[in-house]
Amino acid sequence: MIPRYSRPEMTRIWEPENRFRIWFEIEAHACDAQAELGVIPEAAAKAVWEKGAFEVARIDEIERETRHDVIAFLTNLAEHVGEPARFVHQGMTSSDVLDTCLAVQLAQASDLLLAGMDRLLAALKARALEYKLTLCVGRSHGIHAEPTTFGLKLAGHYAAFARGRNRLVQARAEIATCTISGAVGTFANIDPAVERHVAQKMGLSIEPISTQVIPRDRHAAFFAALGVVAASIENLSTEIRHLQRTEVREVEEFFAPGQKGSSAMPHKRNPVLSENLTGLARVVRAAVVPALENVTLWHERDISHSSVERVFAPDATIALDFALNRMAGVIEKLLVYPEAMRRNLDRLGGLVHSQRVLLALTQAGMSREAAYSAVQDNAMKVWAGDGDLLSLLKADTGVTDHLDVNALESCFDEATHTRHVETIFARVFSD
Numbered sequence: 001m002i003p004r005y006s007r008p009e010m011t012r013i014w015e016p017e018n019r020f021r022i023w024f025e026i027e028a029h030a031c032d033a034q035a036e037l038g039v040i041p042e043a044a045a046k047a048v049w050e051k052g053a054f055e056v057a058r059i060d061e062i063e064r065e066t067r068h069d070v071i072a073f074l075t076n077l078a079e080h081v082g083e084p085a086r087f088v089h090q091g092m093t094s095s096d097v098l099d100t101c102l103a104v105q106l107a108q109a110s111d112l113l114l115a116g117m118d119r120l121l122a123a124l125k126a127r128a129l130e131y132k133l134t135l136c137v138g139r140s141h142g143i144h145a146e147p148t149t150f151g152l153k154l155a156g157h158y159a160a161f162a163r164g165r166n167r168l169v170q171a172r173a174e175i176a177t178c179t180i181s182g183a184v185g186t187f188a189n190i191d192p193a194v195e196r197h198v199a200q201k202m203g204l205s206i207e208p209i210s211t212q213v214i215p216r217d218r219h220a221a222f223f224a225a226l227g228v229v230a231a232s233i234e235n236l237s238t239e240i241r242h243l244q245r246t247e248v249r250e251v252e253e254f255f256a257p258g259q260k261g262s263s264a265m266p267h268k269r270n271p272v273l274s275e276n277l278t279g280l281a282r283v284v285r286a287a288v289v290p291a292l293e294n295v296t297l298w299h300e301r302d303i304s305h306s307s308v309e310r311v312f313a314p315d316a317t318i319a320l321d322f323a324l325n326r327m328a329g330v331i332e333k334l335l336v337y338p339e340a341m342r343r344n345l346d347r348l349g350g351l352v353h354s355q356r357v358l359l360a361l362t363q364a365g366m367s368r369e370a371a372y373s374a375v376q377d378n379a380m381k382v383w384a385g386d387g388d389l390l391s392l393l394k395a396d397t398g399v400t401d402h403l404d405v406n407a408l409e410s411c412f413d414e415a416t417h418t419r420h421v422e423t424i425f426a427r428v429f430s431d
Contacts, residue, residue: 005280011113012316013108016056023073024100026198027088028055030180033197034090034190044084053080070094090191095301096180099214103176103204104311106222109317110172112216116324117165117229121158123331125429128154131416132202132425136341137352142242147345147417150250154395157236162428164229171225174218177206184300185210185289211300211385216291219309223291226320230284235321237274239280244271250341254333273330287312328417349388354379356411357393357403364402374398 004009012018028048035045054076063072071094078085089097132151137144178199182190198204207214209352243251255261255273261268290312345352356376357425361371378392378399386392390412393399 005322006318006323007325008108010112010318012038014107019101019301020054020056020059021071022104023097024054025098026100026202028052029201030092030194031088031197033194037191037193040087040090044087047084049087051081052077054197070097091182093183093212095213100178100202103214104180104202105171107176109205110168112321113324114165114168114316116160116321117168119163120324120328120331123328124154124158124161127331127334128158131336132421134338135342135345135414137345144348144352147324147414149418150341152421152424155425159428160232160271161303163362164232164246167225167228171222173324175222176204177207177214177218179204179210179214181210183212185212211389216294216297216305221289221317223287226316227285230281230320233327234278234281236327237277240274241271248344250337251342253330254335273326277323277327280319283319284316287316349382350390350412351379351382354389356416360407360411361402366402399405
């Protein structure tokens with residue numbers, strides 16, 4: 001991922017220095033377990049910890065000759081450890097190191113992603129509570145429907161991200177597995193106790209059965225969980241973009257002093273952050289299909305998955321980490337315009353209360369078909385600019401034969417649309 005959309009906390013996880021450090025720890029912990037089993041001398045395991053070191057540039061140099069990254073690493077490690085290095089990697093295969101390392105990196109990445117989600121959830125909750133009873137128009141198909149509150153809008157997005165967080169917690173647990181089982185995963189040349197020891201030291205669980213590689217359905221589930229979170233980011237971003245349109249302008253991204261919106265038009269204030277987040281969500285979701293395709297490997301292993309993961313594992317986690325924190329910042333600083341919400345709510349002359357009139361007429365004895373036609377006939381006049389709905393209904397004897405003025409006016413009571421807000425908030429924010 002390019003630096004523009006990267007946070008250093010996440011990029012460090014995918015840098016060679018961290019990767020080789022994890023490789024070293026896996027090998028060193030495996031040596032400790034092997035020494036405890038009497039397979040290698042205790043002095044050799046101690047030497048690995050005391051003398052073990054590596055240089056990224058040197059590993060790259062060796063790999064250019066060996067064409068094998070793990071062998072290049074082990075060769076460089078041996079240059080520091082000396083003669084005891086012959087006991088390193090006993091009974092292990094490259095995938096033991098590579099897959100266990102990837103599990104550690106994805107667990108580390110998950111922790112940062114969960115922190116980003118917590119920041120976003122906190123922002124959404126705070127703003128939802130702030131605008132819990134702020135009326136605005138709800139829209140279906142992009143057209144005015146019935147009143148809702150801006151707080152309810154944000155609470156809905158909070159609930160989506162809370163579900164996404166739960167999925168990510170589960171995905172982290174599923175991906176954080178260790179395999180130290182040797183060629184084709186049979187433990188023929190290494191004791192399962194080594195795997196248990198390394199897993200415990202690296203903060204992982206044991207892979208119940210590997211085929212030399214950790215099954216890629218785990219990775220598919222992980223990146224699918226990331227894809228859903230990204231989709232929720234795009235959903236919220238799209239809402240903000242629509243609400244910031246000039247004709248609506250109910251909310252607006254914070255516009256900093258000195259910020260410029262257009263190189264040509266000085267008046268512009270554009271939803272650039274939300275648009276950017278829409279694009280980044282696509283980057284994250286793009287990892288889902290390759291992750292699913294990686295599930296299928298030849299027999300006990302091949303490396304068709306490897307090059308794919310080296311690209312999308314860093315890119316997807318880095319992009320989502322950046323997006324979560326950018327989205328949190330957007331919500332924290334979001335400018336909200338209740339007056340514009342009020343104007344838009346009133347724009348259609350009471351049409352947003354049509355269902356209340358329909359229901360009242362049916363309760364008063366009118367058939368649903370007749371009631372619907374009566375309300376719709378008057379509603380179409382409002383669309384044509386011939387007045388407001390309440391006034392037209394009061395003048396319609398077909399309606400007033402069933403509902404008196406007080407009954408009609410009660411249908412336009414906005415309190416009806418907020419009477420269960422507390423119940424919904426209690427459900428969403430029960431934690």
